[in-house]
Amino acid sequence: MIFWRVKPLDQILATAEKKSLKRQLGPIQLTLLGIGAVIGTGIFVLTAEAGQKAGPGMMLAFVIAAVVCALAALAYAELAAMIPVSGSAYTYTYGVLGEFVAWIVGWALGLEYAIGAATVCVGWSGYMNGLLANTDVFGLVQPGALALPEYLRTGPFTGGAINLLALLIGLAVTVLLAIGTSKSARVNAVLVAIKIIALTMFIVIALPAVNSTNFEPFLPGGWGSPTGGVGVLGAAASIFFAYVGFDAVSTAAEETKNPNRNIPIGLIGSLVICTIFYLLVGYGAAGSVGVQPMLGADGMPLDPGTPAMAAACAGSQALVCSKEPLAQVLRTLGHPLLGNSIGIAAILALPSVILMMMFGQTRIFFTMSRDGLLPDVLSKVHAKFHTPHVITIITGVVVAVCSALFPVGKLADTSNSGTLLAFAMVSIGVLILRKRQPERPRPFRTPLAWIVCPLAVFGCLLLFVNLSMFAKLFFVGWAVVGLILYGLYGYRRSHLAPGNAR
Numbered sequence: 123m124i125f126w127r128v129k130p131l132d133q134i135l136a137t138a139e140k141k142s143l144k145r146q147l148g149p150i151q152l153t154l155l156g157i158g159a160v161i162g163t164g165i166f167v168l169t170a171e172a173g174q175k176a177g178p179g180m181m182l183a184f185v186i187a188a189v190v191c192a193l194a195a196l197a198y199a200e201l202a203a204m205i206p207v208s209g210s211a212y213t214y215t216y217g218v219l220g221e222f223v224a225w226i227v228g229w230a231l232g233l234e235y236a237i238g239a240a241t242v243c244v245g246w247s248g249y250m251n252g253l254l255a256n257t258d259v260f261g262l263v264q265p266g267a268l269a270l271p272e273y274l275r276t277g278p279f280t281g282g283a284i285n286l287l288a289l290l291i292g293l294a295v296t297v298l299l300a301i302g303t304s305k306s307a308r309v310n311a312v313l314v315a316i317k318i319i320a321l322t323m324f325i326v327i328a329l330p331a332v333n334s335t336n337f338e339p340f341l342p343g344g345w346g347s348p349t350g351g352v353g354v355l356g357a358a359a360s361i362f363f364a365y366v367g368f369d370a371v372s373t374a375a376e377e378t379k380n381p382n383r384n385i386p387i388g389l390i391g392s393l394v395i396c397t398i399f400y401l402l403v404g405y406g407a408a409g410s411v412g413v414q415p416m417l418g419a420d421g422m423p424l425d426p427g428t429p430a431m432a433a434a435c436a437g438s439q440a441l442v443c444s445k446e447p448l449a450q451v452l453r454t455l456g457h458p459l460l461g462n463s464i465g466i467a468a469i470l471a472l473p474s475v476i477l478m479m480m481f482g483q484t485r486i487f488f489t490m491s492r493d494g495l496l497p498d499v500l501s502k503v504h505a506k507f508h509t510p511h512v513i514t515i516i517t518g519v520v521v522a523v524c525s526a527l528f529p530v531g532k533l534a535d536t537s538n539s540g541t542l543l544a545f546a547m548v549s550i551g552v553l554i555l556r557k558r559q560p561e562r563p564r565p566f567r568t569p570l571a572w573i574v575c576p577l578a579v580f581g582c583l584l585l586f587v588n589l590s591m592f593a594k595l596f597f598v599g600w601a602v603v604g605l606i607l608y609g610l611y612g613y614r615r616s617h618l619a620p621g622n623a624r
Contacts, residue, residue, distance in 0.1 A: 149384040149391075156371045156392025158314045158474040161321070164364020164534075165403055166448055166468045167245035171426045171531050172404075173413030174442040176357035177342040180413065183357035184364075184404050188397045190581035191365040194545040195393050196568045197552045197575055199386040202371075203566040204555075211544035212486055216493070218551040218558075225612055227547050228490050229604035233540025233597065235483030236521055238366060239476050240292070241533035243525035246472040247287035248445030251275045253465040256458070277527040279427075288525035295476045296518025299484070300504075300511050313474035320467030321399050323460065324448055328406030331455055336412040343415060343423040346588050352423045355588040362585055363534040364400060365393070366541050386566040403448070411454045413441050425590065427531035445530075480521060484514045494619075495612035535593035540600075542582040549578040 147155070172180035201214040212228035255269040269275075276282035346353035371388040378384050407413065415423035416434040424431040426442075435443035444450040446465055453461035488510040491500035504511040524533070552568055553575050568574055586594075613619070 147378045147384075148380075149387045152371050152378060152384055152388030153391045153395075154314045155478055156388050157318075157395055158478055160365060160392060160396040161314075161317050161399065161471075161475070164361060164366070165321070165400055166472065167248060167445065167530055168361055168364055168534060169404065169407055170413075170442050170444050170447040171534070172357040172361045173408065173447075174415045174426045174431070175343060175352045175360060175423055176354045177339065177413055177415050177423070178337040178408045179341040179343070179354045180357050180361065181401070181404055181408060182354050183361045184400050186354070186358040186581075187362040187365055187585070188393075188400070190358075190362065190545075190578065190585060191393060192397075193574050193578035193581060194549060195389050197545075197549040197571075197578055199389045199566045200552055200564060200568045200571075201548060201555075202385040202389065203381065203383075204562065204564055211548045213489055214551050215547050218554050219547065221495075221616060221618060222608075223547065225490075225495060225608045226601065226604065227544050228486055228495070229601070229608075230540035230543045230597075231486045232483065233600060234366060234537055234544060235479050235486065236517055237524065237533055237540070238363065238537040239295075239479035239483065239517075239521045240288075240524035240528065241363065241530055241537055242472055242475045242479060243288040243292045243521065244285060244528070244530040244533060245445075246291050246469065246476070247275070247285050247525075248530070249449065249465045249468040249472070250287050252446035252449060253462060253469060256453075256465075257462060277529065279527065279529055279532070285526045289522045291473060291476065292522030292525050293518060295473050295480060296514060296522070298473075299477055299480055299518070300509055300514045301507050313471045316467050317471040317474075318399075320464050320471070321403055324452065324464055325399075325402045325406055327455065327457060327460065328410045328451060329402070331411075332406065332409030334409070336409050339414075342417070347422065352425065353588075355584065356590075359538060359585040359588040360531070360535055360590075362538050362541070365396065366537065383565065407441070407447065407451050411441055411451050415442055416440065427529045476521075480514070480517055483517050484510055487513045487517070490612075494615045494617040495608070497611075532590070532592055535590045536596050539586065539589055539593050539597035542586045543597075546579045546582040549575040549582075 169180070172183055176183050198211075205214055205217060212224055212231060215227045216224035251270060257268065270286065273283040274286040277285050341354065343353040343356070346355035371385065371392065378388075416431060416438075418424045418430065424434055439450075439454075441447050441450060441454075446468070449461040449465040449468070451461075452458075452464060487496055488501050490496045491498060491513070500513040500516075501510060502512050503509065552571055555562070556571060
């Protein structure tokens with residue numbers, strides 16, 4: 123059957139050698155790339171979104187999302203070590219489940235990485251706008267004098283015209299990414315250090331201010347609703363975005379020295395470090411100033427990103443309404459300068475997350491192009507910079523435009539829908555490959571695979587059904603467009619199609 127063209131793993135490795143990327147990343151760089159991709163909008167911005175959906179129960183949401191990611195990370199580590207080439211879940215699926223499923227996964231990863239990058243751009247603009255509105259530049263100007271007009275601070279779906287700063291940061295990161303991976307990695311290492319210092323400062327200040335009364339009621343939205351989007355599970359489905367990015371390490375496999383050893387180190391190391399920080403930051407935010415949600419007439423939390431939520435937040439200083447929650451926590455605790463400092467840290471550091479999201483997106487479509495499923499021009503490598511510059515520029519423009527128009531919560535949920543599918547497919551792929559090719563060397567083996575992988579699939583399905591209805595409908599529409607594109611182009615141009623072998 124055409125839908126079950128399976129590209130042998132040995133052929134995948136051979137194809138990679140024809141248009142290979144330079145191996146230049148070590149284990150420390152990979153771990154830093156993972157941390158850079160993970161710690162970002164999720165913790166700096168979506169803390170408020172999670173609080174609106176679950177109240178203090180968002181702490182459980184952090185744990186649930188972390189467990190699902192940890193299970194998927196173990197599966198990713200096995201396949202990434204076995205198949206150290208660009209392409210992440212798309213490549214792994216191609217070698218195990220076949221071309222049709224691989225196309226679906228690769229197309230879904232467009233939601234994870236491109237829409238994810240746009241989400242971070244919006245999160246960055248929130249902190250930048252907040253800093254402009256709260257700084258007096260050493261007393262030289264009045265606070266707020268530097269703030270942009272409201273219509274330039276948010277997109278048309280939330281009452282503005284265009285999110286100008288989100289647009290500009292998306293374009294700026296595109297330029298950086300196009301000039302070289304090693305240059306990007308060095309810049310990223312500095313930005314990761316800034317984020318770690320900022321979050322450590324937040325933890326040191328917020329934890330002593332924790333008051334147990336701020337955790338009551340603990341579950342104002344319950345565990346969830348039949349349509350998804352609110353409650354602990356709805357918050358977990360959203361806050362899952364806070365952990366997305368560790369798998370971007372696997373997309374750098376082809377540019378990694380000794381990938382069989384270093385990819386598992388980068389994947390698991392970055393996830394463990396980020397999880398510890400998230401739990402401490404979430405506890406500090408919820409316990410120090412409170413994160414009780416805005417409730418609707420039915421007594422349930424309002425859905426973030428809706429007109430009703432915008433109306434409820436008009437003029438409110440509630441943390442769940444903030445576009446820069448960590449900075450607001452410190453200001454509320456009486457540390458305005460430190461609040462501005464963490465805003466500056468977010469402004470400096472969030473571009474590293476945008477960079478890694480876009481990095482992952484370009485490498486996915488680069489690999490799909492190399493397989494013939496997308497036009498050859500997308501896999502062109504720049505003679506000087508050794509980067510896939512064509513797809514990098516296209517991705518950057520799409521990211522910038524989306525970030526200029528859409529609100530952060532909707533973008534995050536939409537990004538998660540593609541991620542959850544990819545994670546589930548990787549977990550299934552590990553089990554199938556264990557049966558089909560048990561003799562193939564596995565530098566890293568998923569422990570208790572027949573327990574871990576099914577649990578990862580179940581966790582992904584659980585979070586998917588608890589995404590907002592907007593995200594689920596958008597995912598369906600995106601999938602339909604992808605299937606049409608595959609039928610019109612990829613199906614015939616694939617290098618596995620009769621007469622197209624290379």
